[in-house]
Amino acid sequence: MTTKTITASVYDWVDERLGITELAAFARHKTVPAHAQSFWYYWGGISLFLFLVQCFTGVLLLVYYRPGAEAFESVRQITFVMNFGWLIRSAHSWSANLMMFAILVHMFSVYFMKAYRKPREFGWLSGMALLGFASVFGFSGYLLPMDELSYFATKVGLQIPVAIPFVGTAIANMLRGGPDVTEFTVQRFFALHVVVLPALFIPLLAFHLFLVQKHGNALPPSEELKEPEDRKTVPFMPTFLRKDLAMWIISLNVLALMASVFPWALGKQYDALAPAPTGIHPEWYFMSPFEMLKLLGMVKWLQGESGEIAGILLFTLGIVLWTLIPFYDNNKESGRRGRVAHYFGLLAIFALVATTAIGYWTIR
Amino acid sequence: MSEVTNPASIVEEYLEPGELWTRRAFMVAASAAGIGYAAALGYPVYRYLASPSEMALSATAVTEVTLKDAEKLPAGSALMFKFGTAPAMLIHHQDGRWIALSAVCSHLGCTVQYEPQADRIHCACHGGVYDPYTGANVSGPPPKPLKLFKTSVNDTGVLVSRG
Numbered sequence: 359m360t361t362k363t364i365t366a367s368v369y370d371w372v373d374e375r376l377g378i379t380e381l382a383a384f385a386r387h388k389t390v391p392a393h394a395q396s397f398w399y400y401w402g403g404i405s406l407f408l409f410l411v412q413c414f415t416g417v418l419l420l421v422y423y424r425p426g427a428e429a430f431e432s433v434r435q436i437t438f439v440m441n442f443g444w445l446i447r448s449a450h451s452w453s454a455n456l457m458m459f460a461i462l463v464h465m466f467s468v469y470f471m472k473a474y475r476k477p478r479e480f481g482w483l484s485g486m487a488l489l490g491f492a493s494v495f496g497f498s499g500y501l502l503p504m505d506e507l508s509y510f511a512t513k514v515g516l517q518i519p520v521a522i523p524f525v526g527t528a529i530a531n532m533l534r535g536g537p538d539v540t541e542f543t544v545q546r547f548f549a550l551h552v553v554v555l556p557a558l559f560i561p562l563l564a565f566h567l568f569l570v571q572k573h574g575n576a577l578p579p580s581e582e583l584k585e586p587e588d589r590k591t592v593p594f595m596p597t598f599l600r601k602d603l604a605m606w607i608i609s610l611n612v613l614a615l616m617a618s619v620f621p622w623a624l625g626k627q628y629d630a631l632a633p634a635p636t637g638i639h640p641e642w643y644f645m646s647p648f649e650m651l652k653l654l655g656m657v658k659w660l661q662g663e664s665g666e667i668a669g670i671l672l673f674t675l676g677i678v679l680w681t682l683i684p685f686y687d688n689n690k691e692s693g694r695r696g697r698v699a700h701y702f703g704l705l706a707i708f709a710l711v712a713t714t715a716i717g718y719w720t721i722r
Numbered sequence: 723m724s725e726v727t728n729p730a731s732i733v734e735e736y737l738e739p740g741e742l743w744t745r746r747a748f749m750v751a752a753s754a755a756g757i758g759y760a761a762a763l764g765y766p767v768y769r770y771l772a773s774p775s776e777m778a779l780s781a782t783a784v785t786e787v788t789l790k791d792a793e794k795l796p797a798g799s800a801l802m803f804k805f806g807t808a809p810a811m812l813i814h815h816q817d818g819r820w821i822a823l824s825a826v827c828s829h830l831g832c833t834v835q836y837e838p839q840a841d842r843i844h845c846a847c848h849g850g851v852y853d854p855y856t857g858a859n860v861s862g863p864p865p866k867p868l869k870l871f872k873t874s875v876n877d878t879g880v881l882v883s884r885g
Contacts, residue, residue: 418770440773442766 388574389591390598395578398467400605402570405464407606408457409563411613412495415450416552425548427541429504430627437624448617454496456613458643461489469703472696473576474684481569484562486681491559496643498551504544509628510638512547513539518651521666538630582690639721646710647673649717680706782806786883793875800836805882809833810871811843812880813854820873822882823857828866843868 373379390399422440424432436443465485468474474482501512516534520526535542581589592598625635640648650673655665679702687699743751784806792812795801800813802825809825813836823843827834832847836854843852850862857868874881 418767421771441769441776443770443773445766446770 385595386593388594390575390594391577391581392590392592393578393581395467395471395580398463398471399575400602401460401464401467403602404605404609405457405460406563406567407609408453408460408613411453411610412450412457413556415446415453418446419450420552423502425502426545429502429541429544429548433503433505433624434627444621445617448620448622449613451622452617452620453613454499455642456609456616458492458496460609461492462643465489466703466707468576469683470700471576471578472687472690472699473578474687475576475690476684476688478569478573478576479684479688481566481573482684483681484566484569488559488562488566491555491562493643495551495555495559496641498547498555500641501539501544501547502551503624504541504628505625506628506632506635507625507638509539509630510634511640512543515640515644516543518666518670521663521670523667540630579690579696637721639717642714645717646713649713650709653713653716676706676709778807786881788879788881790879792880793877795880798838800838802833803882805871810882811836812873812882815854819855820875820880821855822871822873822880824869824871826868827864828859828868829862829864834868 369378390396419436422432422436422443423429433447436447438444468482468485497512497515501508516530516539519529519533522529531537533543533546534540535546577589639645651666651669654669654672657665657668683699683702687695689695787803787805789801789803789812792801795812795814797814797818798816800811802809802811804810805824811823811825811834813821813823815821816838825833825835827845827847827850829845829848829850832845834843834845834850834852836842837844841854842860843854843857844850845852845862845864848863850864851860852858852864852868853860857870859865859867870885872883872885874883
């Protein structure tokens with residue numbers, strides 16, 4: 359037998375059992391709309407790529423990281439003792455931040471292209487849940503080095519649920535593993551970060567991707583107006599896939615540049631008796647909600663605890679409305695609802711950018 | 723064999739007007755770039771994972787160790803210590819002899835133990851037996867003897883060094 363016939367018979371054997379030919383034929387016929395706004399189609403893929411980088415660098419960190427009382431010491435070892443440990447850690451932190459950014463761009467582009475409308479409601483809902491999980495990933499991962507900044511950030515962050523009436527303190531104590539942030543906190547955040555969250559996130563991500571495959575890319579309203587025969591498409595294989603992969607390589611290069619030129623810092627080991635360092639502030643993706651709470655607390659009749667409760671309520675209401683948008687703006691025939699949703703989106707961006715800017719402006 | 727020897731003329735031969743590269747030249751350059759890229763990513767990851775073996779390598783370079791107060795070890799007993807990265811044992815025999823040897827069984831790497839009542843070194847994993855004076859493999863599966871070290875006793879401790 360020649361190599362060619364062996365290859366062919368192995369292919370036939372596998373194909374008979376897995377149906378590769380069907381799959382390949384299916385992939386050949388898949389198309390992606392091509393138009394002026396096609397650029398925004400890449401951001402979901404970029405988010406996915408950065409998540410894969412997170413998994414990879416996360417497993418590498420897991421090789422030397424020790425949660426609990428030794429947490430800081432092990433991160434110090436990774437950063438200063440292990441070869442290229444600083445780079446792996448820096449890549450993990452940078453890709454987390456870049457992923458957050460890519461997810462937000464993806465979410466807003468989906469929002470303004472009205473890609474949440476029927477039949478894509480589940481895509482939108484699962485996407486919002488993924489964003490929620492990504493935030494918890496960020497919050498829990500931030501504590502793991504147990505340096506000064508992560509200690510105080512977690513202290514402040516877990517103080518927010520305390521404002522919830524009746525059950526607030528119990529919730530906060532459950533999250534912290536006690537009345538204060540200690541090695542018990544880092545131990546349970548570790549379990550959350552590397553076991554619980556991935557176990558929830560990955561199946562949900564698979565569902566999200568399945569829906570993208572099932573319904574295809576949504577057309578923005580400007581394309582919907584065109585006659586079907588005037589709309590252009592490109593084949594997924596290889597045209598779109600090639601561009602998708604090019605975006606992945608660009609993302610990887612940006613990540614490599616950021617991670618190596620601006621290595622992620624490691625602060626001093628936390629000290630429960632030391633005062634909070636000056637200029638301490640939340641990560642940029644938590645700046646906006648944090649600042650909203652602070653601004654509402656400054657309103658005269660909302661001072662103190664009532665301000666915090668009002669802030670949490672307002673922010674929660676905003677997120678609930680945002681999540682339910684497919685059920686309000688559900689019809690492409692209804693221009694009024696479409697416009698309201700559009701202005702709501704602009705308002706949301708304005709509020710996020712403005713409060714983030716104020717937050718950075720007023721760092722003491 | 724092609725008669726063309728000047729590479730520039732090959733390029734001219736296959737290029738369509740307006741093209742800069744032949745398909746083949748592009749594929750070669752792209753593969754080289756890809757391999758370079760993969761190596762640039764793989765090298766830090768490899769060195770990162772290899773860190774403990776590199777550290778162990780510097781520890782195995784240890785040629786001698788002083789066991790403080792080991793000279794007080796009663797006759798007929800043994801003391802375990804770490805020589806470089808691996809376990810080793812110091813035996814003070816009934817006849818007064820001091821013997822230091824590697825405690826890693828030459829069969830499958832279990833740590834062996836000295837049995838004074840039987841006057842032998844025994845490996846519990848697969849029943850290997852060694853001579854407690856020379857380290858020679860006496861019975862059982864071990865293929866090689868235990869490595870014997872040099873000892874010198876003074877009044878502050880026992881100095882163990884590689885032979």
